[in-house]
Amino acid sequence: MAGQDTASVSDILKRYYEGGIRELIPQDVKALKKFEDRDASEWGGDGVHYPIRIGRNQGVGYTAEMGSIPPAGRQRYAKVEIPMRFMHGRGQFSTQAMKASQGAKAAFAPVMEQEMDGLIRDMSADRGRVIFGDGRGVLALVNGDPGTGTTVTVDSPGGFAGAINGSRFLNQDALITFVVPATGALVASADETVSAVPAAGTTFTASTAVAAAIADNDYVVRCNKVAVTDVSDTSYAKEAMGLAGLIDDGTYVATLHGVNRTTYPLFSSTVIATVGALSADVLQRGIDLAEQRGGGSIDTIIGHQSTRRAYMLLMDDGRRYMGTDLRSPDAGTKAAKGGTLTFGGIEFMTDKYAPYGTLFGCDTTSWRRYVEVAGEFMNEDGSILQRLGSGSTAQDGFEFIYRIWDNFHVEEPNTCFRLDGITTTVVVAHID
Amino acid sequence: METISPFAVQGTHMFTLVDRALTGGAEIIVDGQRIVFRPGEVEKVVSRALIEWLYQVEQQMVWTVDGAYVQRFAVKDPSPDLIATVGPEVADCSPIELDTTRIERSNTTGFARSSAPITIPVNVPIRELRDRQAAGSHIVGA
Numbered sequence: 001m002a003g004q005d006t007a008s009v010s011d012i013l014k015r016y017y018e019g020g021i022r023e024l025i026p027q028d029v030k031a032l033k034k035f036e037d038r039d040a041s042e043w044g045g046d047g048v049h050y051p052i053r054i055g056r057n058q059g060v061g062y063t064a065e066m067g068s069i070p071p072a073g074r075q076r077y078a079k080v081e082i083p084m085r086f087m088h089g090r091g092q093f094s095t096q097a098m099k100a101s102q103g104a105k106a107a108f109a110p111v112m113e114q115e116m117d118g119l120i121r122d123m124s125a126d127r128g129r130v131i132f133g134d135g136r137g138v139l140a141l142v143n144g145d146p147g148t149g150t151t152v153t154v155d156s157p158g159g160f161a162g163a164i165n166g167s168r169f170l171n172q173d174a175l176i177t178f179v180v181p182a183t184g185a186l187v188a189s190a191d192e193t194v195s196a197v198p199a200a201g202t203t204f205t206a207s208t209a210v211a212a213a214i215a216d217n218d219y220v221v222r223c224n225k226v227a228v229t230d231v232s233d234t235s236y237a238k239e240a241m242g243l244a245g246l247i248d249d250g251t252y253v254a255t256l257h258g259v260n261r262t263t264y265p266l267f268s269s270t271v272i273a274t275v276g277a278l279s280a281d282v283l284q285r286g287i288d289l290a291e292q293r294g295g296g297s298i299d300t301i302i303g304h305q306s307t308r309r310a311y312m313l314l315m316d317d318g319r320r321y322m323g324t325d326l327r328s329p330d331a332g333t334k335a336a337k338g339g340t341l342t343f344g345g346i347e348f349m350t351d352k353y354a355p356y357g358t359l360f361g362c363d364t365t366s367w368r369r370y371v372e373v374a375g376e377f378m379n380e381d382g383s384i385l386q387r388l389g390s391g392s393t394a395q396d397g398f399e400f401i402y403r404i405w406d407n408f409h410v411e412e413p414n415t416c417f418r419l420d421g422i423t424t425t426v427v428v429a430h431i432d
Numbered sequence: 433m434e435t436i437s438p439f440a441v442q443g444t445h446m447f448t449l450v451d452r453a454l455t456g457g458a459e460i461i462v463d464g465q466r467i468v469f470r471p472g473e474v475e476k477v478v479s480r481a482l483i484e485w486l487y488q489v490e491q492q493m494v495w496t497v498d499g500a501y502v503q504r505f506a507v508k509d510p511s512p513d514l515i516a517t518v519g520p521e522v523a524d525c526s527p528i529e530l531d532t533t534r535i536e537r538s539n540t541t542g543f544a545r546s547s548a549p550i551t552i553p554v555n556v557p558i559r560e561l562r563d564r565q566a567a568g569s570h571i572v573g574a
Contacts (some may be wrong), residue, residue, distance in 0.1 A: 136464055159464060181465055202530075217466060249489045254463035273491040326501045381505075 029128035031243065031351045034364060035408050040371035043406075047371050048082040052411075053266045070177065078267070084372055085135075085304050085407045087241040089123045089394035091115045092388060092399035096109035096167035103356070119402050127170055127240070127429070133158060134245035134252035137235035139169045139176065142218040146177050148209045150195075154220060155204055159252070160355040162243070165428045170220065176183045177223035178214050179236045186231040187213050189298035191223045201428040210267065242304070246410040247271075247418045256356055257409060266293075269413045274421035278310045278359075283343055286361045296363040296415025300347045304354040306424040308335065311348065356426050358417040366411035445480035448508040452528045456503065460492060468539070478513060483507055487518040495531040502528060 003241070006013070030283075059073025085329055093111050101107035101114075105114075138159030143166060146152040154166035170176070176192045178187040190213065192206035222235035229380040232238075245253035249271040259267045270289040283301070290296035312333060335341050341348040354360075377384040378401040385398040410416065451458060457471040462482055469476060486492060492504045506525045507514065515522055 007561070067538075134464055161459065161461065161466075199558050217468075249491075250463060250485050251489070252464050254485065262481065262488060271489065271491070273489075273493075388566060395556055 011310055028352065029131070031123055032124070032128050033301070034144045034302075034349075034362075035131065035367055035369040038364075038369055039250070039408075040374060041368045043082075043084060043370040043372045047084060048080075048409075050080050051077045051265075052080055052259070052267070054078050054266045067256070073198055078259050078264050080409075081412075082409050083257075083352070083371055083406055084370070085238060087123060087240070087404045089119045089402045090399060091119045092397055094395075094397040096396070098398070103139045103256075116377070116400060116402075119400075122177060123402060123404060126406070129158065130239045131242045132244060132353050132355055133239060133242035134248070134298075135239050135241045136219070136237050136309070137221045137239040138219045139222065140220045141165045141189075142178065142214055142216060144216050146210055146214055146292060148212050150206045150209055151203050151204060152210055152214070153205060153221075155202070158244075158353075158355055159219070161359065162356055164356065164426045165430075167197050167204045168431050170197050170204045171432065172197060175223045175226065177234055178211075179219040179234070180215075180222055181217060181219055181225065184231065184237065186228065186234070187211060187218060187375060188229075189213055191226060191228045197430060198269050199430065201430065230330045240407045242408065244355065244364075246408065246413060247360050247362070247416040248413070249418075251420075256413065266414055270417040272410065272417070272419050273356075274422065275419045276423050277373055278307075278314055278397055278419075278422050280314065280343075282419060283359075283361075286359075286419055287293060287344075287346075289419045290361060290363065290415055294363075294414030294416075296411050296412070296417075297365075297414070298346055298361045298363055300364060301343055301348055302349045302351060302362060303354055303359040303422075303428075305350045305352065306356060307354070307359055307422055308341065308348060308350050310422055310424045311341065312341070335350050357398040357420065357422040357424050359422060361417040361419070363412070363415035366415060368411060369406055370409060371406040374404055374414050375402065375404045434448045444556055445478050447480060447483055447510060447514065449476050449478045449483065450474060450508050450525045451507070452502075452504055452525060453530050454527050455530075460486065460505075462486070468486045472492050475508070483510075483514065483522065487522060494528070495534045497530075499531075500528075504528070504530075516544055 002008075053075055055076025057073035057075055059070045061070040066196065070166040093115055097111045101109070101111040103110075104240055134158060140154035140156070141156040141159065142164075143155040154170070155163050157164075157166050157168035172194055175191060176194060177191040179185065180187060188211065190211040192208065192210060193206045194204050196205040197203075198205070219236065224233045224235070228234060241253070243258070245256060247269040248256070248261075249268040251271060251273075254261055257266060261268045268292060270286060272282060272286060287298050290298055312335065333339075333341065376385075384400055388395040388397040388399055435467055437547055451469055451474040454474050455471070456469040456473040458469045460467040460469075460482070462485055467476065467478060467482070486505060487503065493501055494504045503521060507522050510523050
């Protein structure tokens with residue numbers, strides 16, 4: 001006769017569950033917090049409008065005794081118009097799932113709380129990407145004609161030129177579609193659900209064969225409805241303005257909040273393109289130009305972790321180890337434990353959503369976040385949870401909608417600078 | 433609603449942009465639009481708005497082997513009005529040779545690292561370390 005072992009007594013063994021749900025999705029949106037930590041500026045009517053002075057009175061000059069006095073000049077102004085941007089998120093659950101998950105004995109966490117709190121966190125994460133964008137909402141560019149298969153090759157993550165990790169901002173289950181860059185028109189019948197994002201970072205898999213009309217360099221953008229026919233039902237050109245547009249010279253946004261940067265170059269930031277190897281000189285040049293052009297005083301430099309490594313590499317040759325450390329050598333810097341590096345005392349901040357090979361030199365004193373709705377569940381009728389369907393379509397479940405209505409602005413873009421095309425070593429890592 | 437960039441609009445105010453490097457293989461990004469010069473493509477018809485913008489920014493400034501820092505692109509037969517707006521250099525379509533040895537393409541004479549990379553050997557025998565110290569070296573392993 002065989003004795004008892006754990007297999008034969010498995011029917012009487014309980015299962016021990018430890019603690020709650022482990023959060024594996026990092027929730028760190030540092031650049032976004034730079035804006036959100038500031039006092040919200042009020043918004044109302046049809047948008048925020050304010051004038052900017054963009055030219056001096058040139059009716060000045062030294063004169064001879066009884067000589068001519070310069071002709072009258074005038075100040076030159078332009079008008080800034082900041083539109084509101086509307087972000088919505090929606091979730092739903094069945095009543096069975098809600099009831100079955102109530103109480104610690106029944107579930108690790110109640111479905112209702114998980115879904116509703118999770119939606120807010122997930123919207124915040126998407127805004128972490130948006131804050132680095134240019135308002136167009138480009139997740140990636142199509143790389144080559146994908147034909148009519150289900151695999152789409154992409155590059156330029158977030159719309160920033162680059163061959164590496166094009167699918168960085170694409171996630172499984174996301175509803176996306178394609179936009180023609182030159183016209184802003186929707187590619188017909190092209191909305192797809194992302195079914196997989198391979199780790200190589202160069203492709204994504206669509207749930208069905210993609211439309212033949214999709215072409216090289218088309219924008220991949222979020223889509224708000226299945227079978228979309230109107231580009232207004234996508235996120236294209238509806239996202240809040242991010243740093244790529246705010247700290248820009250027209251490369252990404254030629255007209256920022258109503259002000260044409262060709263007509264009014266003062267509303268441009270200094271952009272040093274194709275930097276190549278990062279150097280202390282080019283960083284200081286950006287800082288100097290921001291001071292000369294706008295009186296800026298850079299207080300934060302923001303970039304991706306890979307760009308910070310390029311910055312650290314810059315100092316490698318010059319680093320020496322103290323004698324006392326030789327018995328316990330440490331090749332790292334305080335960045336290894338999440339500490340903040342500096343350049344001349346200026347905070348060097350990293351953000352996983354930042355574009356590769358780019359640094360933003362920021363004077364944050366003129367950064368503004370205009371807010372109409374800081375964040376709330378739709379509740380005008382007194383009910384956050386809405387029943388699903390009615391009459392013959394009624395279902396025993398609920399849905400909820402969360403909204404954030406705001407926009408970001410930099411009043412003095414010429415106080416900031418941007419370095420593009422910095423040589424970095426990027427490790428392909430997906431952004432969840 | 434479609435949003436059409438003024439840089440992409442085809443109209444009467446169009447000019448022929450010339451790649452003075454005569455190589456093509458370049459990309460101008462303006463207002464989020466990509467104007468691609470494929471390898472070997474040295475001319476492209478573009479809008480006046482693009483040219484006015486291009487001559488205000490540093491995006492396509494390049495170093496030549498002659499040590500000049502110039503706009504890579506110029507305009508074939510620009511109108512007097514365009515020349516008056518952006519400057520006479522817009523009409524200079526003379527060929528240039530890019531200096532590809534520059535570390536940066538921006539307006540610096542180049543960036544040199546302060547010293548050559550240092551190799552720090554590991555597991556150096558103590559006797560050898562002493563020998564080095566005796567030789568007057570200040571930095572162990574240097």
